[in-house]
Amino acid sequence: MPRLRLEGLSKVYPGGVKALDAFTLDIAEREFIAVVGPSGCGKSTLLRLIAGLDEESGGKILLDDRELNGLPPRDRDMAIMFQNYALFPHLTVAENMAFGLKLRKTPRAEIVARVSESARMLGIEDLLGRYPSEMSGGQRQRAALGRAILRRPKVFLFDEPLSNLDAKMRAQMRVEIARLHQTLTSTMLFVTHDQVEAMTMGDRVVVLRDGVIQQAADPETLYRDPANAFVASFIGSPGMNLFPGRIADVTGGAAFVHPLFTWRLPEEWRRKLAAYSGKSILFGVRPEDIGSAAARRAVDAPAIKAEIGVVERLGGQSCLYLQASVESGRSADGSAFASRPDDAQGCHAGQVVELPVFAANGKFFDPATGAAIR
Ligand SMILES: Nc1ncnc2c1ncn2[C@@H]1O[C@H](COP(=O)(O)OP(=O)(O)OP(=O)(O)O)[C@@H](O)[C@H]1O
Ligand SMILES: [Mg+2]
Structure with a gap:
């Protein structure tokens, strides 16, 4: 049984831009799916529809066979991490991380326990008392990641969370997210325009172009047996x-x-x-x-x-x-x-x-x- 099932998901924005066209994919429990494609191909749109931040023009979103269409974001059991992860500047790392749980009226003792557990997982225990302005970009990124994971959602949605980092930090975070995926055993959907990121992280990689899936396969198959010329030249550095x-x-x-x-x-x-x-x-x-x-x-x-x-x-x-x-x-x-x-x-x-x-x-x-x- 797939955990997350996307059935013919489409989005046409006012003005007629078809950002997503009949996107169909079954995602297994614990699977790490990387969606890759050039700027404007519909990656963020896909995540926003799944998270419920935007309304689909057609198609279905099913989580454990429950239809999510029409549900507000908070009832979808998902955490989304944006490219421009915003930490509240006037709150410390610990307060930033606890923010969502407080809103949900989670008991204080549990908040404390979850914050320290997430911080330990990401190696940011020493930073809990700091404000965002007192940290490096990579540390901030980790704090934002910590805030997402302590919600323990069924599904994680990542929208190019590493694109603001320098090359070295990006490679490090890539490993960290992969490790997190192993520990947390959640389903993850990660979108990026960087094919190296997609190929190294995804159990399966979905190549998207103009809102249409070009190919969905494991990295090896995608590389060895591209379905079309676009995938062939997009995957690889340089491509085919x-x-x-x-x-x-x-x-x-x-x-x-x-x-x-x-x-x-x-x-x-x-x-x-x-x-x-x-x-x-x-x-x-x-x-x-x-x-x-x-x-x-x-x-x-x-x-x-x-x-x-x-x-x-x-x-x-x-x-x-x-x-x-x-x-x-x-x-x-x-x-x-x-x-x-x-x-x-x-x-x-x-x-x-x-x-x-x-x-x-x-x-x-x-x-x-x-x-x-x-
Ligand atoms: N609110 C909107 N109204 C109209 N068109 C939009 C809106 N948001 C996105 N689009 C258009 O939909 C298409 C897909 O946009 P989307 O943001 O999903 O792309 P993306 O793959 O995330 O790109 P990037 O890699 O640059 O973040 C683009 O052509 C974009 O211009
Ligand atoms: Mg985007």
Whole structure:
């Protein structure tokens, strides 16, 4: 039985903006769902509808099979933590945390016990007497988190709670929330525009675009088997390279033909792509499948000759951003791509290199619909 069931949830704002379109998802008890998508795709709208802060235009919200539609937020047994978590500036951390329980007329002894338990979980016991202005951003974030968890709701809703933090603090809070999830065993719905955050935290990741679910799957599946070109290029840093080309007959059979390389299709792809013969198509290849040691070892790997535009050195790993070299005289259109070689020492901008493509790991997408061809 799913704990939280969202059935065709939709929201059209006055003025006609369709922010959420038939969002359907079953979320299990204790599951951690990360919803990821670009700015404006409907993430906050989704959480506001679930929390009851906004009214849906259609669809149902069920918690443990109880319909929540129409119930005020306080009767929904959920805690929401916003991007701009507001702590009351004139209250100490302890008072901030206790605020909601006081409103609910919780007995004093229980409030004290719950505040200290949450503070202990988050390692902020020493900060209970401080005012928000006397703490760092990360400490404030933790206090806000403490305020949310001590309500012990069935469902936690997080709206980009980490986006105001610096990179290091964000990584730390990510681990903290994951640990909290293990301890609290509550259902969590976490929305973010950051795919790394979503991929590292979610049991399942839902990719949202213009209010429509693109794919809902575990992180591994999402990465290995994207449902469409949008998911392929959104997930990954950088995302999957999409080479626009066409399927054509060359000597030896059907091939994928792109200005920078030609790949003679193996039998299986020939069959699956029969309907695309002579037509345009998108070929997706992950950066780590271009120029890597595995690509070098691959049999029948086509090679791309291109010019390095930028070398991004990340310590253990490097990423090359390339384009068709000027000398090759080929069109630069659709020829920019990224590569993650195992060793980029000695690579520099302006250099023309020839990189093998591990094409067998590639994916094809329909250029009109973007759907993966499987
Ligand atoms: N009150 C409103 N009235 C009209 N349109 C709105 C309202 N709130 C949001 N929208 C529109 O609905 C769409 C979804 O907005 P939403 O805030 O859910 O996006 P989001 O995914 O949370 O974006 P972000 O990552 O920037 O926070 C956007 O196009 C937005 O402009
Ligand atoms: Mg938002």
